[in-house]
Amino acid sequence: MRIGELARATGTKAETIRYYEREGILPAADRTDSNYREYSDDHLAALTFVRRARELGFGMAQVRQLLALSDHDDKPCENVDRLVQEQLGEIDRKIADLTLLREELGQMLRSCLGERIGDCRIIETLNRARRG
Amino acid sequence: MRIGELARATGTKAETIRYYEREGILPAADRTDSNYREYSDDHLAALTFVRRARELGFGMAQVRQLLALSDHDDKPCENVDRLVQEQLGEIDRKIADLTLLREELGQMLRSCLGERIGDCRIIETLNRARRG
DNA sequence: CTTGACCTTGTAGTTGCTACAAGGTGCATA
DNA sequence: TATGCACCTTGTAGCAACTACAAGGTCAAG
Numbered sequence: 001m002r003i004g005e006l007a008r009a010t011g012t013k014a015e016t017i018r019y020y021e022r023e024g025i026l027p028a029a030d031r032t033d034s035n036y037r038e039y040s041d042d043h044l045a046a047l048t049f050v051r052r053a054r055e056l057g058f059g060m061a062q063v064r065q066l067l068a069l070s071d072h073d074d075k076p077c078e079n080v081d082r083l084v085q086e087q088l089g090e091i092d093r094k095i096a097d098l099t100l101l102r103e104e105l106g107q108m109l110r111s112c113l114g115e116r117i118g119d120c121r122i123i124e125t126l127n128r129a130r131r132g
Numbered sequence: 133m134r135i136g137e138l139a140r141a142t143g144t145k146a147e148t149i150r151y152y153e154r155e156g157i158l159p160a161a162d163r164t165d166s167n168y169r170e171y172s173d174d175h176l177a178a179l180t181f182v183r184r185a186r187e188l189g190f191g192m193a194q195v196r197q198l199l200a201l202s203d204h205d206d207k208p209c210e211n212v213d214r215l216v217q218e219q220l221g222e223i224d225r226k227i228a229d230l231t232l233l234r235e236e237l238g239q240m241l242r243s244c245l246g247e248r249i250g251d252c253r254i255i256e257t258l259n260r261a262r263r264g
Numbered sequence: 265c266t267t268g269a270c271c272t273t274g275t276a277g278t279t280g281c282t283a284c285a286a287g288g289t290g291c292a293t294a
Numbered sequence: 295t296a297t298g299c300a301c302c303t304t305g306t307a308g309c310a311a312c313t314a315c316a317a318g319g320t321c322a323a324g
Binding site: 145147148151155166167168186191192 | 310311312313314319320321
């Protein structure tokens, strides 16, 4: 298949696929006589894997590692586990951060009584350096 | 004060302060005879405001709006409210997304029995296109 | 008079794409 | 045959919000 078809099949833009190739995330495609990229089902599988990992929040570096690991069928998968666990930890950290933010913004909003900006507690809060 | 002191006072790198000036987020500082930037307490207050807003997850565009709004003491603060509410909405969306991710990664991890990569459910899951 | 901390400008790198621009290819239709 | 259109190619630049350097100027202390 050509790049457009692969793009449609995976919900990826053609430009992104070329980008992955440049970055070495995907192996280079064969070329037709007219220099078009020609993809196999292996490429489809690889790209699906990459996109899925990206959707799950893995960065490019981790995707590279996962790809490398997935090539070694006979090794134990503890390294895969570790990557997933690290990713889980980061997501937990992000959720915790966002939850704090949410709390603080909620309080700001509740403190506002629709007054003049000069009296606005929100602006006032923004002007205070954070403590606690 | 000079840029280094302002940087220490606000927990911002000097380079970031210069960047804010370039971007028009902060007013340009006065210059000493030797062309060093010289900051006033007004600058300190402005930078504190900006950093606080950034910490709360506001983007540069929103920070610009908040700065503009905070200049108009006599207007009602409903626009400030709206910005905060939008920000709250976005944070909620991010938390929801991350919570789904977390769930999915957790399941992957629980499905793994420390086997060979060839049998690893995690790699297998990554290879499946997402459905539901 | 030299060391070292500080400041200046300008440029390029980060992440993960995305958006052009300028041109070549392939196929259906008038 | 011509022409139109969708598709492909490469290369370059842009996004957010900084961060990291390089090459050089300034200033106080020892």
